[in-house]
Amino acid sequence: MKLIESDGKRLLAGIGISVPRSVFVRSEHEWDAAQASWTGASYVKAQVLRGRRGRAGFVRKAETLSDVPAVISSIASALGACSCAGWLIEEEMPHEGEQLLAMDIDRRDGRLRLTVASEGGMDVASGASYMFSDPSDVAALPLDENLKDIARRLAEAMRANDCVSIEINPLVKRGASFVALDAKIETDETAAFRHPLWEHFTSLPAFGRERTPYEQAYDAFRKDVGHRGTFGNMIELDGDLALILSGGGASLMALDSLSRAGGEPANTCEFSGNPEREAVRKGAAILFRKPGIRGIWIAGSYANFTDICETVMGMLEAIEDAGIRVPIVIRRDGPRKDEAKREAITWASQHEIPLLFHGGDVPFDESAKELMRLVESRQPAADSR
Amino acid sequence: MEYPMIFPDTHIIIQGMTGKEGLRMSEWMLEGGANIVAGINPKKAGEIVHGKPIFATVQDACAFDPEISVTSIVVPAPFVFNAATEAMDAGIRFIHILTENVPVHDVVELKKRARESGAILLGPSSVGMLRFPGFRVGYLGGQRPFERLNEGAIALISASGGMTNEILMAFAREGIGLRIVLHLGGDRVNGVNMEESISWCSTLPDVRAFAVFVEPGNPFLRSLVKGEVHVEKPAAILLPGNALESMPRGLPFGHAGTIVGEDDVPLAQLRAAIRERGIMCTDSMSAYVNACKQL
Numbered sequence: 001m002k003l004i005e006s007d008g009k010r011l012l013a014g015i016g017i018s019v020p021r022s023v024f025v026r027s028e029h030e031w032d033a034a035q036a037s038w039t040g041a042s043y044v045k046a047q048v049l050r051g052r053r054g055r056a057g058f059v060r061k062a063e064t065l066s067d068v069p070a071v072i073s074s075i076a077s078a079l080g081a082c083s084c085a086g087w088l089i090e091e092e093m094p095h096e097g098e099q100l101l102a103m104d105i106d107r108r109d110g111r112l113r114l115t116v117a118s119e120g121g122m123d124v125a126s127g128a129s130y131m132f133s134d135p136s137d138v139a140a141l142p143l144d145e146n147l148k149d150i151a152r153r154l155a156e157a158m159r160a161n162d163c164v165s166i167e168i169n170p171l172v173k174r175g176a177s178f179v180a181l182d183a184k185i186e187t188d189e190t191a192a193f194r195h196p197l198w199e200h201f202t203s204l205p206a207f208g209r210e211r212t213p214y215e216q217a218y219d220a221f222r223k224d225v226g227h228r229g230t231f232g233n234m235i236e237l238d239g240d241l242a243l244i245l246s247g248g249g250a251s252l253m254a255l256d257s258l259s260r261a262g263g264e265p266a267n268t269c270e271f272s273g274n275p276e277r278e279a280v281r282k283g284a285a286i287l288f289r290k291p292g293i294r295g296i297w298i299a300g301s302y303a304n305f306t307d308i309c310e311t312v313m314g315m316l317e318a319i320e321d322a323g324i325r326v327p328i329v330i331r332r333d334g335p336r337k338d339e340a341k342r343e344a345i346t347w348a349s350q351h352e353i354p355l356l357f358h359g360g361d362v363p364f365d366e367s368a369k370e371l372m373r374l375v376e377s378r379q380p381a382a383d384s385r
Numbered sequence: 386m387e388y389p390m391i392f393p394d395t396h397i398i399i400q401g402m403t404g405k406e407g408l409r410m411s412e413w414m415l416e417g418g419a420n421i422v423a424g425i426n427p428k429k430a431g432e433i434v435h436g437k438p439i440f441a442t443v444q445d446a447c448a449f450d451p452e453i454s455v456t457s458i459v460v461p462a463p464f465v466f467n468a469a470t471e472a473m474d475a476g477i478r479f480i481h482i483l484t485e486n487v488p489v490h491d492v493v494e495l496k497k498r499a500r501e502s503g504a505i506l507l508g509p510s511s512v513g514m515l516r517f518p519g520f521r522v523g524y525l526g527g528q529r530p531f532e533r534l535n536e537g538a539i540a541l542i543s544a545s546g547g548m549t550n551e552i553l554m555a556f557a558r559e560g561i562g563l564r565i566v567l568h569l570g571g572d573r574v575n576g577v578n579m580e581e582s583i584s585w586c587s588t589l590p591d592v593r594a595f596a597v598f599v600e601p602g603n604p605f606l607r608s609l610v611k612g613e614v615h616v617e618k619p620a621a622i623l624l625p626g627n628a629l630e631s632m633p634r635g636l637p638f639g640h641a642g643t644i645v646g647e648d649d650v651p652l653a654q655l656r657a658a659i660r661e662r663g664i665m666c667t668d669s670m671s672a673y674v675n676a677c678k679q680l
Contacts, residue, residue, distance in 0.1 A: 105489060108604040110496035110574045133497050159490050164573065188573075191488035193463055235632065248571050249545025249600055255628035256668055268632075272547075273485075301547030302554050304512050304524040305409060333554075334527070360554050363670055 008183030022090040028069035041092040095172035104165035162191035232270035239264025246300025257364035280314030288322035295375035303334025327374035331367040333360030393519030401459035466491040482508030506576025512546035537562010538593035540586040579605035594680035595620035621665040621676040
């Protein structure tokens with residue numbers, strides 16, 4: 001989960017890193033100058049999950065506290081479709097110099113990696129990188145003692161807070177000390193079970209836009225069903241072919257094949273593992289309710305332990321629930337594939353819906369082409385229900 | 386870290402053998418000829434599952450059978466760290482983790498401990514490893530894999546479990562022979578990484594060439610293009626993901642480790658750079674299989 005700056009700074013303050021005084025409001029109507037424990041100029045910062053906010057005009061200065069509502073309105077009108085969780089009103093912080101300090105995990109060997117750039121800001125190209133295994137290793141790095149102290153705190157916070165990355169840019173120098181003027185933090189969602197307080201973070205979609213109604217319905221389903229690893233994230237797209245993909249790598253292969261065949265997906269969504277038939281039915285039904293669907297492709301790799309019959313039939317029941325009558329191509333293999341094929345063909349015959357069932361010996365490219373052939377030989381979407 | 390000494394009769398335990406996945410995986414492994422000697426579950430010690438004794442701890446199992454050298458972990462994600470640590474403390478040096486959704490910092494810490502103790506960590510989110518003539522841990526290859534797959538000299542190393550099976554099926558159809566198959570997992574951080582796997586298999590005289598499946602965002606790709614890693618034997622790489630280029634960047638797709646970064650080069654350019662290093666690289670399954678036939 002990517003944290004908004006306001007939540008990120010609370011985390012930094014909690015580990016002893018200085019941040020400016022600030023107030024978080026959801027809208028200009030919530031702003032009350034009396035909330036501020038400072039006087040004078042402030043920065044109004046849109047709480048969005050995108051980089052280069054300053055350049056986009058999403059961070060602006062308010063000369064007085066009473067100017068804040070007008071500045072919020074002015075930025076809000078420029079946000080467009082960009083999701084914004086609220087506004088961080090922060091005291092101005094004159095400083096002598098800017099740096100970048102970032103920590104993440106080197107994916108190749110799993111060590112912590114500290115990056116330090118002697119200049120902060122929006123155009124930082126590169127910095128010095130240091131790899132280490134233990135926070136105490138920071139003591140040996142060739143850095144200013146104050147920076148070392150911050151780096152050590154970040155290293156400890158990475159593990160304690162299950163962070164994937166922490167970036168402070170800029171980290172500004174004021175006399176002998178440093179203050180974090182921004183915080184870009186990503187936490188590891190798989191560790192949520194040991195961080196009940198994460199529920200209090202402000203959730204904001206990381207797509208740069210609001211979640212669509214279908215995505216929201218699907219998100220609610222995922223939360224209810226409690227198998228986030230089984231039912232992957234769903235992204236609604238502009239095409240007209242509903243997809244249910246299985247397998248991380250196979251999903252990529254399938255999407256590439258569909259694109260080569262000239263098809264445009266209405267969504268991406270991955271069902272993996274071995275989910276219950278009823279759960280599959282509920283999740284799939286959300287995808288099939290989208291208007292304008294002209295075809296459905298259920299595609300995945302040769303499963304290791306997924307019950308192909310149960311999952312495929314759950315999807316076909318969802319098609320029935322959604323009342324949609326469009327061509328279906330299934331490309332699945334693995335445990336109980338032959339039963340799945342028999343039951344799916346019988347189901348399609350009873351419902352008079354064109355359906356092809358491909359096993360693992362039919363390449364993704366060929367299966368995608370067959371889907372397009374069926375879709376293009378049918379009437380337009382208006383006739384599909 | 387050295388290549389594990391494994392043989393068809395290597396003694397294996399399953400941590401979490403009494404759970405739903407543990408039961409099924411161990412059944413498949415036994416059918417495929419794996420020498421599972423015991424299972425672990427602290428609450429079910431003394432029971433017998435698939436004819437094998439269940440012990441409370443790995444240490445108890447190792448006292449029962451000192452030849453145990455491989456474990457496969459199928460416990461829920463929050464318990465994986467303790468299970469793997471227990472195995473390392475008991476002296477087991479090959480640890481396979483099937484479980485998905487293990488927190489990345491647990492993997493980081495396990496990797497550190499594995500480095501220190503000389504253990505090999507395969508996974509998490511790995512469907513396993515297979516080595517001809519008859520060693521298999523995990524689900525890899527499905528039921529009775531040695532009856533369906535061809536023995537040969539290719540090492541298949543993959544970041545995707547499903548695609549590993551997909552490639553195995555294609556190789557079986559086309560008569561391509563395998564020596565070893567490793568599924569590393571697709572998480573942000575994996576135990577054994579692609580470079581280490583290739584480096585190990587390069588030392589095996591019965592491995593002639595590599596077939597690799599890798600996804601965008603894997604750090605191996607950058608290392609390969611920069612010349613930081615060398616593949617000493619002929620190789621073909623299947624690298625899909627063109628469709629990701631029209632998706633939001635910086636978000637994981639499918640596997641947690643499949644992330645196209647803001648500044649990553651286009652995939653077509655990446656594939657071309659890999660080919661300049663003398664390695665076949667494609668997004669087409671048929672071209673990949675044809676190339677593997679020639680390896």
